[in-house]
Amino acid sequence: MNPESSVLLTDLYQLTMLQAYFDQRMEETAVFEFFVRKLPPNRGFLMAAGLEQALDYLENVRFTAPELDWLARSGRFSRDFVDYLAQLRFTGDVHAMPEGTVFFPLEPILRVTAPMPQAQLVETRLINLLHFQTIIASKAARAVLIAPGKGLIDFGLRRAHGAEAGVLAARAAYLAGFSGSATVLAGFLYGVPVYGTMAHSFIQAHDDETAAFEHFAHAQPDNVVLLIDTYDTEAAAKKVVALAPRLREQGIAVKGVRLDSGDLADLAVKVRRILDAGGLQDARILASGNLDEEAVRALIACGAPIDDFAIGTRLDTSADAPYLDCAYKLQEYAGHARRKRSAGKATWPGRKQVYRRLGSDGRMAGDILTLEDDPHEGEPLLHPVMRAGRRLQPSPSLSELRRYAASQLACLPEHLRQLCVDPPYPVSIARSLEDLAQAVDQQTSLPFPT
């Protein structure tokens, strides 16, 4: 099974609508934008991520023969339509904010301009890709901001929601500033630095804890980080100290120890003392176990001597905000601006752009959401990235994106860097956009002028 690459990874309604568009020859240009309606309770900003995978997807949209057969046999679609699907490719344009860009509600981070059926078909997977990496990068960025100088490692694969979530969470967290991940495949696929020590089972499989430490040190002489909480953390720290001279004689240094349970702040102090007294001042302390950015902040605030934090489940599931209220909405069709007016879900019409002003301190001072053809002061955030179905530039490397993301975080207003969500960052609506919305509303109540 390879669900990532199947064009059937979509909602049935995309195909039923496509049958209707096909029947009606509705192939005029449509403009859709992806944006977040509002922030989850604990977020003051979001970080855009997932564009690379979204563009990969668009470049490879096609139905395979078995998929076409299956659709034909379903009885839901006409033979002509299935033949049409066989030829379907994505030939549209894409504008987007670069991955790592800080953004706010209502601001589109991606715009698709393409013949209606193409722009419609790709909705589900585009949302699926942009939504997930954006929630992870946005959560990871919070930990990055509150733990300067600390190592941060993603440990979340096992409780991530499936395979793709695991590797893309590792990617998004690294992009946002994490040091790396335990997920080997994220190293293989994306070059994310991978980290790993040992599990409790390794200790338990040995009759003696010191023997387990020694065996591990011999097997991984450059990576001696020892898990010391299986039975008695302080006793294990003393065993590490006792073992260290013997390892040193063999040219092996103890790089660190890992705490995974108990009162981490208290144990870190006690373990640090034991390590220092035993001559292991350079050994680092890595903490893990049910952490998130709030727990990390609390540990740092109380002065716990922890050097590295591994954050797993709560990062990879974005546990406090496992989804975003986001949408991919039609803004224009056949040259006319469009708008949804459903209760509580109304959208701003037209092709939009976001301009960002920086203050004299270099920090972000305010954004304005406007129409593409109504420029404002500041830096435009949406850029062309794909034309006629092909990328305009080679993709930036993950390291480049990570540096860009860091520069974005550095420009956040101070209170958002401190993770205070009030006051919200100011995003204003350009007059041109309000005027267009009003015009669209007036037109929609009547048949459109043709």
Add this chain to the structure above:
Amino acid sequence: MNPESSVLLTDLYQLTMLQAYFDQRMEETAVFEFFVRKLPPNRGFLMAAGLEQALDYLENVRFTAPELDWLARSGRFSRDFVDYLAQLRFTGDVHAMPEGTVFFPLEPILRVTAPMPQAQLVETRLINLLHFQTIIASKAARAVLIAPGKGLIDFGLRRAHGAEAGVLAARAAYLAGFSGSATVLAGFLYGVPVYGTMAHSFIQAHDDETAAFEHFAHAQPDNVVLLIDTYDTEAAAKKVVALAPRLREQGIAVKGVRLDSGDLADLAVKVRRILDAGGLQDARILASGNLDEEAVRALIACGAPIDDFAIGTRLDTSADAPYLDCAYKLQEYAGHARRKRSAGKATWPGRKQVYRRLGSDGRMAGDILTLEDDPHEGEPLLHPVMRAGRRLQPSPSLSELRRYAASQLACLPEHLRQLCVDPPYPVSIARSLEDLAQAVDQQTSLPFPT
């Protein structure tokens, strides 16, 4: 990219431990069990799911040449070890609860018995697979229990965490009793019934709402479910009524309408009245938009005339409980029972079995967690499913699993069927297990007898 099938979809520590096991020739039989430590706040029971994918994974564990090259070039592993990995297959045994089984904390739903390196390597992906489908089936089952006689459809792909989460959520929800999913690929891969109507963009792309309805009806004559909340829900319902006779002349029936915003209870009453007055008594009302089982319960309780509910984001992300506190722990190595004693994370040692007693009413009366060789009254829940790396039986069909899951839900104690989580279902610990734990604790403080 095909992350599902890569053996590198694991934590680095599995590989660093395997290097040490290899160096030390630690290839004795290990027994690991997967279980949930405790229930999330809103769950009174869990439903096991994901075994099918877990067994697929175990049957296909192997390193590819590019993966082996990459590992060798990482400098972390010995050449001999990489050669050993090239030959590695899973040759162990698996015992498990069938998918669809209702289970409770501490009860293992899967046991792996295999040479240590094999049993260790597969930890991450086994947890990843069992954890995700189990949280989804467990949440979906809640909706199934409180909405008897209603249609329930998974609409969550777009905000599921990646591709695999989307298709496996559709599978798990169907297994738990949902009617189907909007995810086309879940139909293609698993035969999950797929449902779909239209998006707001389809309505907006037309200059006239009635024209949009009519175009859709012609394109999907057997599936005329019309989205009526784009502009004004009641006005749109009246347009549907006005259009219906014309469609009827062409042999097309309006099957239903969909509400996706606003006060669903109030709108459903008003729309039902309009449809009934217009001769569309058979047209169903489908509601969607930010629903979960609590919202569905509230809509049913107030008598809203809604026939079908589409549940999306909050199901596919298990939004109120996006992860389980679960573990895959070493229970025995080389014939000796093992136990982790970390603070708050201690485990019961040994190979375990769960017996379930039913009361005279046929409802579940209590479970006992015991050792495999210490049988108790009731039905054993763990069964052998794989021997020497091969499935013992062909996989049951998803329909069979769905029927079994329904029979499990029917046996829940009444208060758990009502989603009351108190009192917790009784799971007792057999005396044999307590004795073994005590014995292991006494031994671990001394070197093991050899």
